[in-house]
Amino acid sequence: MNLVQGSDFPRHSALQGWASPSRIGVLRQTTLACRRRRTPQLFTRQSSAPKASQEASRKQPCTASRRPARIILVRHGESEGNVDESVYQRKADWDIGLTPKGVLQAEEAGRQLREIIGSEQRVYFYVSPYKRAKQTCYHLGKDIERHRIAGVREEPRIREQDFGNFQDDSMSTIKRERLSYGRFFFRFPNGESASDVYDRITGFRETLRSDIDSSRFGRFQDEDDGDINLVVVSHGLALRVFLMRWYKWSVEQFNLVRNPTNCEIILMSRGSGGRFSLIDENDTAMSEAYARDLGLDDLMISDQIWQSTATPGELNMDWPTSGSSWFDDFDLNDDPRVFLDKYRSE
Numbered sequence: 001m002n003l004v005q006g007s008d009f010p011r012h013s014a015l016q017g018w019a020s021p022s023r024i025g026v027l028r029q030t031t032l033a034c035r036r037r038r039t040p041q042l043f044t045r046q047s048s049a050p051k052a053s054q055e056a057s058r059k060q061p062c063t064a065s066r067r068p069a070r071i072i073l074v075r076h077g078e079s080e081g082n083v084d085e086s087v088y089q090r091k092a093d094w095d096i097g098l099t100p101k102g103v104l105q106a107e108e109a110g111r112q113l114r115e116i117i118g119s120e121q122r123v124y125f126y127v128s129p130y131k132r133a134k135q136t137c138y139h140l141g142k143d144i145e146r147h148r149i150a151g152v153r154e155e156p157r158i159r160e161q162d163f164g165n166f167q168d169d170s171m172s173t174i175k176r177e178r179l180s181y182g183r184f185f186f187r188f189p190n191g192e193s194a195s196d197v198y199d200r201i202t203g204f205r206e207t208l209r210s211d212i213d214s215s216r217f218g219r220f221q222d223e224d225d226g227d228i229n230l231v232v233v234s235h236g237l238a239l240r241v242f243l244m245r246w247y248k249w250s251v252e253q254f255n256l257v258r259n260p261t262n263c264e265i266i267l268m269s270r271g272s273g274g275r276f277s278l279i280d281e282n283d284t285a286m287s288e289a290y291a292r293d294l295g296l297d298d299l300m301i302s303d304q305i306w307q308s309t310a311t312p313g314e315l316n317m318d319w320p321t322s323g324s325s326w327f328d329d330f331d332l333n334d335d336p337r338v339f340l341d342k343y344r345s346e
Contacts, residue, residue, distance in 0.1 A: 066215055067312075068228040069121060071208075071268040071276050073239045074109060075260040076128075076136040077102030082262065088167040093160060097131045105263040106139035112265055113140055117229050124150040124217050126208070127233040128159045136263065137233040150217045150228060157204040158242070160235040164191035184251050194254075197241045205245050236260055246276075247303065248321040257295040266294070273314070277307035 080087045081096045088096075098106065117123060123144060127137040134154075141149060163171070178186040187193035208230070211217070217228045232242070236259035243266075244254045260266060267287070268276040278296070280287040284305075291301055299320075306316050317323030 066226050067212055067270055067274050068124075068217065068230050069226060069270055070116070070229045072113070072116070072229055072231045073242065073260070073266040073268070074113075074136065074140065074231060074233050075236050075239055075262060075264055076130075076132040076233065077105035077109070077139075078262045079132040085167075085171070088163070088171070089169075090166070092166070093163065094130045098135045102132070102262065103135070103139060106136040109136070109263040109265060110140045110143060113231070114144065116265075116267070117144075120148075121227045121229055122148045122150045122217075123229045123231055125152040125231045125233060126155045126158065126204075127152065128235060128238070129154050129156050130160055130235070133159075133233050133235065137231075140231065140233065155204060157200040157207075158232060158234040158238050161194065161197050161237050162188070162192040164188045184254055194237060194241060197238055198245060201238065201241050201245050205242070239266065247300075247307070248319065249300070250321055253297075253300060256297060256300075260294075269308075271308035271310070273309050273311040275307050275310050275312060275314075277304050279304040279308045281308050 077098045078101045079096050079098055080091075081093070082102075083099055113123075123141065125137055125141060127133055137152070141152075174188060178188075184194045187196065212230075217230075232239070234242070240254065240257055240259050243249070243257065246268075249257070266278070267280065268278060269280045269287075271277050271281055278287060278291045278294075279301070288301060288304075291304055296304065303316055303319050306319075310316070315322045318325050320326045320329050
């Protein structure tokens, strides 16, 4: 089936006959005649808004310089559950708050955040609805001038992994079972697996990308987002899964990376091409050392270096989950044909 040039509509033979040049000419003449007979005011009325302000109200394309300066990931501070796991047996997970030490950690992270963004840049917070995350977010942002806070959005999709409502004494046994089964795919009874978290983090990522691409963080319609820092306040595994989804890590690569510690700050800096990378072009050695501390191997580091200069929409064809190199890196020990050949030889 052919397509009409410049459109997605199929070119049917009936449409070809209807839209012949002679018919189109008659239709144009008829339309012009009808327009002349109508009241001129209906077609000449102008908007009362000045043209300049109309132009200013239109969003500009999200170029590299207009994208947010950073995506900043922060895990909540020390919680009651981090100190005493038995608290999960008598208190709902979402209602577990920070310890006094956790508050101090959040306040220190707030000081670090203010150093990162400087005295002029703005922030926009995405925060998990769990109490410990919201308390951390408060201490992160309470001393930032209000005119520099572009917004705060409570985001349920970045909540903690669900472990199955109130926990009991069997949880320690279940966690040992998770180690033997595999952390990413093991699903807690009445709860979630890390792969379940991946599904909802994917939805959040699409929202975040839409927010970034539409330059929605400006205080005015024509304002750049280049001075905005997006701060995601969440939980250990959720942030690890976020990194996995953003950078297209495989399950094996996910297993290499550790969870961030309480109030640890992970920086995804905007590179010269507009993408976000764990490797900062202005501080390559320090950021690479930190990425290795997180658990990234040589291949993952090389991709982060690529990310630091690439543009949105580019694909790293040397990356196993993006290009043909997946076939070159495939572990033949996982290929059933190896066992089949061995079986035939016997």
